[in-house]
Amino acid sequence: MNLLEVFVHPGCISEKSALALARELQAVWPALEVRIRSFQEASERAQALGVIVAPAFVLNGTIIAVGVPRKGWLVAKLQEFGIKAG
Numbered sequence: 001m002n003l004l005e006v007f008v009h010p011g012c013i014s015e016k017s018a019l020a021l022a023r024e025l026q027a028v029w030p031a032l033e034v035r036i037r038s039f040q041e042a043s044e045r046a047q048a049l050g051v052i053v054a055p056a057f058v059l060n061g062t063i064i065a066v067g068v069p070r071k072g073w074l075v076a077k078l079q080e081f082g083i084k085a086g
Contacts, residue, residue, distance in 0.1 A: 002083055004034045005058040007042065007051050017068045018055035024071060028085045029078070059083075 006022045008015045019036065026034040039046055039054045049058055057065040057074065064077050075085075 001031060001033050002060055002081075004032055004078075005037055005045075005049075006034065007037045007039050007046055007054045007056040007058065009039045009054045012054065014055050014068050018057075021068060021071060021074065025074070025078075028075075029083065032078075032083060 004022070004025065006018055008018050022034050022036060025032065037045065039051075046052075046054075046056075049061060050063060051058065053066055055066070055068055056063055057069070059078070059081055064081075065074060069077075
């Protein structure tokens with residue numbers, strides 16, 4: 001199973017948008033495991049992955065987006081990695 005980790009800063013202006021996008025992706029890709037990670041609570045994991053700002057979208061250990069990308073762009077990126085909706 002593919003893992004999409006979404007790192008957020010609680011209370012950040014972009015947090016709600018990042019969480020909404022993560023929920024939309026989970027609905028379209030049920031085989032994609034989406035984990036929301038608070039930057040404060042998962043700082044060691046973030047550091048190990050090279051995540052220094054949030055929000056950040058990390059697919060299978062690779063940072064694919066920083067900030068909140070447009071849904072279409074992120075969908076295309078997931079497809080580039082061979083992940084299919086389903």
